[in-house]
Structure formats: C-alpha cells, structure tokens
Amino acid sequence: MLNKEGSALxxxxxxxxxxxxxxxxxxxxxxxxxxxxxxxxxxxxASLIARSGQNLSTQYLALAKESSYTYVREIEMPVPGxxxxxxFLSIKIEDENSKFNxxxxxxxxxxxxxxxxxxxxxxxxxxxxxxxxxLVIADWIDPDKEPRLPDSEDVAKNTFLWSVDELxxxxxxxxxxxxxxxxxxxxxYGNNQVNINTARLPVLVCLSPDMTEALAKQIIDYRETTPFxxxxxxxxVPGFEAIGIKILNRITVKGxxxxxxxxxxxxxxxxxxxxxxxxxMKIHFWREG
Numbered sequence: 001m002l003n004k005e006g007s008a009l010x011x012x013x014x015x016x017x018x019x020x021x022x023x024x025x026x027x028x029x030x031x032x033x034x035x036x037x038x039x040x041x042x043x044x045x046a047s048l049i050a051r052s053g054q055n056l057s058t059q060y061l062a063l064a065k066e067s068s069y070t071y072v073r074e075i076e077m078p079v080p081g082x083x084x085x086x087x088f089l090s091i092k093i094e095d096e097n098s099k100f101n102x103x104x105x106x107x108x109x110x111x112x113x114x115x116x117x118x119x120x121x122x123x124x125x126x127x128x129x130x131x132x133x134x135l136v137i138a139d140w141i142d143p144d145k146e147p148r149l150p151d152s153e154d155v156a157k158n159t160f161l162w163s164v165d166e167l168x169x170x171x172x173x174x175x176x177x178x179x180x181x182x183x184x185x186x187x188x189y190g191n192n193q194v195n196i197n198t199a200r201l202p203v204l205v206c207l208s209p210d211m212t213e214a215l216a217k218q219i220i221d222y223r224e225t226t227p228f229x230x231x232x233x234x235x236x237v238p239g240f241e242a243i244g245i246k247i248l249n250r251i252t253v254k255g256x257x258x259x260x261x262x263x264x265x266x267x268x269x270x271x272x273x274x275x276x277x278x279x280x281m282k283i284h285f286w287r288e289g
Contacts, residue, residue: 039269046264046271047288049083053091053262054273058281060093061258065279069253071227073098073198086267095255096276098198099187100206102167103141103160105134110143115250116192123206126213127181133172140170161188163285189276189284193252196234197227207250210243228253257284 056079064070072095079089100123104116120134135148140156147153157166164183167173185202194203196219204216222228222237231251234244256278263272276285 042266042269043271045084045087046266046269047273049087049089049264049266050262050271050273050288053079053089053264054260054275057091057093057258057260057262058277061277061279061281064255064258067254069197069227069229070095070195070255071197071223073200083264084266087264089262089264092259092261092263094259094261095195095198096187096189096257096259097191097193097195097252097255098200098203099185099190100194100203101188101190101192102137102164102186103188104192105138106141106160112138112142118209119206122209123185123202124182126202126205127185129178129181130172133170133178136170136172137167164188187257189278190257191252193250195253195255196231196251197223197253198255207247208243210246215239215243255279259285 060075074092074094076092077090079091081089083089100119101116102120105113105120107113117134117138120137121131124131124134132149136152139148139152141158141160143158145153145156145158152171155171157169161167164186167183168179173179185200194207196204201213201216201220204219205211205213218237218239219234228234231248231253233253234240234248234251237244257276258278259274259276261272261274263270272289274285274287274289275283277283
C-alpha cells in the first residue's frame with residue numbers, strides 16, 4: 001500500500017510540475033506576443049511621426065527659399081506638440097551647400113574640372129588624408145577607362161556618386177577612419193557652390209590654391225558679426241581684395257539643398273527618416289530606419 005501511495009504521489013507531483021511548466025510557457029508566450037505587438041505599434045507610430053517631421057521641415061525650406069541669404073549651417077530642435085503619451089519628435093536641418101560637392105570634380109560632359117579636383121586634393125591634404133585619393137575618386141566618377149593611377153579604373157563606377165556613402169566602395173576610402181574624417185565636409189547635392197555663410201574651415205580652405213587657414217578664419221570672423229548678403233561682399237573681408245574676385249563663381253550666400261533628419265521616439269522605440277530636399281521641395285534622397 002505504501003509503495004502504491006508513494007507512486008501515486010510522485011505521479012501527481014510530476015503532473016503538477018508539467019502543468020505548471022505549460023502554464024509558465026503559455027504566460028511567457030502571451031507576454032512576448034503582447035510585447036511584440038506593442039513594439040510594432042510603437043514603431044509604426046514613431047515612423048508616422050518622423051514622416052510628419054519631414055513635412056514640418058518644409059516650412060523652414062520655404063523661408064530659406066524666400067530669403068536672400070542663409071547663415072545657419074545646422075538647426076537641431078525638439079518639436080513641441082501632442083504626439084501622444086511617451087512620444088517625442090526632433091528635427092535636424094543641415095545646409096548641404098556648406099560642404100564641397102565631390103561630384104563637381106567631373107563636368108557633366110565627362111571632362112575633368114581641374115579647379116574642383118585641385119580643391120578636393122587640398123581638402124584631403126588639410127585633413128591629413130592621402131591627396132592621391134582624389135585621383136581615384138575622379139576615375140570612379142569619370143566615364144572613360146583611362147586610369148590616373150595604376151588599377152584605379154578596375155572596378156570604377158564611371159558615373160556620378162548618388163550618395164557620399166558610395167565612397168566606402170572606393171579603394172583607399174574603405175577605412176572608416178578616413179571616411180569619418182572627410183564625410184562631414186562633402187556632399188553630392190547642390191549647385192556646386194559653397195555657402196560662405198555656413199561652410200566650415202576645411203571647406204573654406206580648399207576653395208582656392210591661394211587660400212590659407214588664416215584667410216579662411218578671416219571669413220568666419222567676418223560672418224559672425226556680418227553675414228554675407230551677397231557674394232561680392234567677400235572682397236570686404238581683410239585680405240580678400242584679390243582672392244575674393246577669383247572665387248566668386250564658386251561661392252554662394254544661400255543654401256539651396258538641405259539634409260533633414262526627423263527622429264521620433266514612442267515609448268523608447270525610435271524611428272528616423274532622413275532626406276535631402278531643395279528649396280523647391282524636390283526630394284533627392286530618402287531613407288527610413
């Protein structure tokens with residue numbers, strides 16, 4: 001009898017253990033499913049809010065279009081508004097004309113723009129990057145098959161860059177440290193003119209073979225108190241009586257293309273929408289993530 005009762009007790013305990021395990025698994029699966037559904041819902045809301053941020057940014061672009069000059073390189077701001085509990089939106093707007101257009105080193109007809117190529121070389125030198133990379137980049141873009149350096153045409157795209165990120169495919173630019181050095185100062189968008197109201201020091205330095213760091217700093221010092229309202233005002237900067245005239249066709253005082261990054265967070269789930277738009281609201285680039 002004792003053996004039978006002991007066996008029954010053991011079987012009962014085993015059954016209870018199995019049932020408890022099944023219940024725990026069921027509760028966990030329900031929790032996971034509920035969390036996944038909640039995360040998916042939050043992600044969808046965050047994506048929609050981020051897209052709305054892109055629409056809001058067009059108000060700034062409209063103002064930039066009407067302005068005779070723009071002097072703010074970058075704006076980053078939270079957006080006040082009722083997006084629901086736990087939801088936040090921030091927008092960052094950056095002037096692409098503050099950067100050097102790397103596509104400008106080759107003319108649309110395939111010929112080399114020697115002045116622009118010289119500027120790219122100088123930019124690389126200023127950033128302590130091998131200036132010969134400018135020749136590799138030129139071969140990547142130009143339509144011909146004639147290498148400027150050995151093997152530089154082997155896997156060349158032979159057309160213009162669609163994105164700065166494409167540089168990572170070019171031999172010598174694959175190093176993330178090199179790419180990280182140059183990427184803040186280059187673009188593939190815009191009218192090939194640099195906004196002297198917003199350009200950073202390395203970009204200003206590369207505008208002319210005669211441009212020194214000291215002269216570039218003169219531009220920065222001047223615009224801090226007196227933003228340039230027209231390009232001809234460059235000659236008013238001390239030391240630019242002659243060099244200012246030489247770079248007139250390479251500069252502007254107004255941004256025409258802007259990178260907009262809208263980031264939305266809903267209950268710790270973040271989604272981001274990045275675009276590049278011109279002041280006519282034409283979208284040249286769009287990425288969501």
